[in-house]
Amino acid sequence: MKALVACPHCDLLQYEVLLAPRATAHCARCGTPLYRRAPCGPERTLAYTLAAAVCFVLANAFPLVALEVSGQRNSTTLLGAIVDLAGQGMELVAALVFATIWLAPLLQLAGLAYLLRARLRVRHARAEIQVLRLLAAIRPWSMVEVFVLGVLVALAKLMHMAQVLPGVALWSLAALMVLLAAALNAFDEHDFWELAAGDEVPQVAGDQAVVQ
Amino acid sequence: MSEAPAFVTAARLGLASCPDCALVQRLGADGRGRCPRCHAFVTLRKPNSLPRTWAFLLAATVLYPIANLLPIMRSGNLFNAQDDTILSGIAYLWVSGSWPLALVVFVASVLVPLLKIIALSWLALSVQRHARRHRRQRTHLYRLVELVGRWSMLDIFVVTLLSALVQLNSLAEVSAGPGALAFAGVVVFTMLASHSFDPRLIWDGAGRDD
Numbered sequence: 001m002k003a004l005v006a007c008p009h010c011d012l013l014q015y016e017v018l019l020a021p022r023a024t025a026h027c028a029r030c031g032t033p034l035y036r037r038a039p040c041g042p043e044r045t046l047a048y049t050l051a052a053a054v055c056f057v058l059a060n061a062f063p064l065v066a067l068e069v070s071g072q073r074n075s076t077t078l079l080g081a082i083v084d085l086a087g088q089g090m091e092l093v094a095a096l097v098f099a100t101i102w103l104a105p106l107l108q109l110a111g112l113a114y115l116l117r118a119r120l121r122v123r124h125a126r127a128e129i130q131v132l133r134l135l136a137a138i139r140p141w142s143m144v145e146v147f148v149l150g151v152l153v154a155l156a157k158l159m160h161m162a163q164v165l166p167g168v169a170l171w172s173l174a175a176l177m178v179l180l181a182a183a184l185n186a187f188d189e190h191d192f193w194e195l196a197a198g199d200e201v202p203q204v205a206g207d208q209a210v211v212q
Numbered sequence: 213m214s215e216a217p218a219f220v221t222a223a224r225l226g227l228a229s230c231p232d233c234a235l236v237q238r239l240g241a242d243g244r245g246r247c248p249r250c251h252a253f254v255t256l257r258k259p260n261s262l263p264r265t266w267a268f269l270l271a272a273t274v275l276y277p278i279a280n281l282l283p284i285m286r287s288g289n290l291f292n293a294q295d296d297t298i299l300s301g302i303a304y305l306w307v308s309g310s311w312p313l314a315l316v317v318f319v320a321s322v323l324v325p326l327l328k329i330i331a332l333s334w335l336a337l338s339v340q341r342h343a344r345r346h347r348r349q350r351t352h353l354y355r356l357v358e359l360v361g362r363w364s365m366l367d368i369f370v371v372t373l374l375s376a377l378v379q380l381n382s383l384a385e386v387s388a389g390p391g392a393l394a395f396a397g398v399v400v401f402t403m404l405a406s407h408s409f410d411p412r413l414i415w416d417g418a419g420r421d422d
Contacts, residue, residue, distance in 0.1 A: 003236075004222075006228065006236050008231075009351050009355070010411065011222050011415060011416070012222075013220050013225065029219055030347070030351040030352075031348065032351065035234070070383070072380050080376060081372050081375075081376035084372075085371075085372050088388050090392060094372075096400065097372050129232075129250045129251070133252070140403060141403075143365050146363055146365050146369060149363075149366055149369075150366050150369030153317060154373040154377070156308075156313050157304065157308075157310075158374070190234075193250070
């Protein structure tokens with residue numbers, strides 16, 4: 001039986017086609033990407049995720065940037081900057097920054113690790129479906145790459161008034177940005193849903209093939 | 213049915229795809245259902261898509277001029293104090309020689325939110341008027357809006373960092389201004405607006421020649 005797919009952007013009903021790794025199926029009418037085959041298996045995706053997790057720890061353990069002006073030195077960490085912002089009466093904005101550059105990436109890493117652990121054992125439960133749903137929901141709100149650009153802009157503004165010293169956390173954050181994107185790109189959501197509980201069992205077709 | 217359509221949509225056959233796992237399924241008589249695979253709520257189109265989109269757009273439109281007029285950053289030392297709006301911050305970058313960054317900030321903070329509001333308003337209006345032309349281009353525009361919206365958070369992150377770093381007692385101090393809150397509101401509301409809009413509405417009613 002061929003599976004049906006309806007385009008999320010124009011509702012056109014189409015048959016699914018088998019894809020080569022790295023390939024993406026596009027809607028025949030509006031061109032929206034429908035689904036894709038991941039470039040690599042869950043083992044490599046897990047490796048990206050764990051490497052990104054190490055970078056996340058480093059990005060939090062070390063100062064992000066230090067500033068030196070006529071003998072005075074001031075440095076800040078990722079969370080320290082957010083706490084400072086809240087201390088200036090900007091609690092709502094601080095909460096938004098916290099959610100987009102700290103909480104969302106952390107949830108993405110934890111969710112990916114959880115799903116990949118399950119994927120390697122090929123077993124799917126309700127909890128995993130909830131985690132996958134959560135990953136899809138927070139994806140637009142995870143903004144590490146925007147933050148890294150923001151750091152560059154801030155440094156450019158400070159360069160004329162002080163000596164600016166990039167910290168270990170800044171490099172870790174840049175590495176986290178790349179590795180998290182790689183992990184999310186390598187995670188095969190389509191494949192995951194097909195293995196999810198409650199769907200038709202693919203063995204049926206295999207049995208028929210044996211009988212014939 | 214008047215004529216055989218060149219394209220068959222899921223809705224025409226009483227089917228809908230699950231918003232979470234994309235499984236195509238038959239809906240109940242009331243146009244609702246529960247996905248048999250992942251138990252998500254499935255509806256034919258996003259519920260109240262247009263009213264929600266308009267509500268978020270209205271909120272963003274009200275906040276946009278406020279975000280641009282109020283200072284987003286306050287800096288000062290012993291001798292003087294200075295309020296910076298988004299635009300004066302860009303002007304500072306430009307004058308100090310970082311014009312590529314000035315351009316990036318201008319696009320992310322000024323242009324993208326404005327174009328997002330205009331683009332989504334146009335999309336919502338065109339759906340309400342049952343526009344038949346440029347369906348493919350409008351879908352592309354929607355995808356673009358979804359893609360670039362998050363980059364508007366750039367200035368919020370810059371202010372967060374500057375206000376944490378520049379705390380040098382009498383020499384210089386920077387703190388976030390009320391414009392930052394309004395600007396954060398613009399970013400969040402435009403993201404929610406684009407999330408509420410259902411691009412399938414663009415294609416509903418498309419026939420053989422559209």
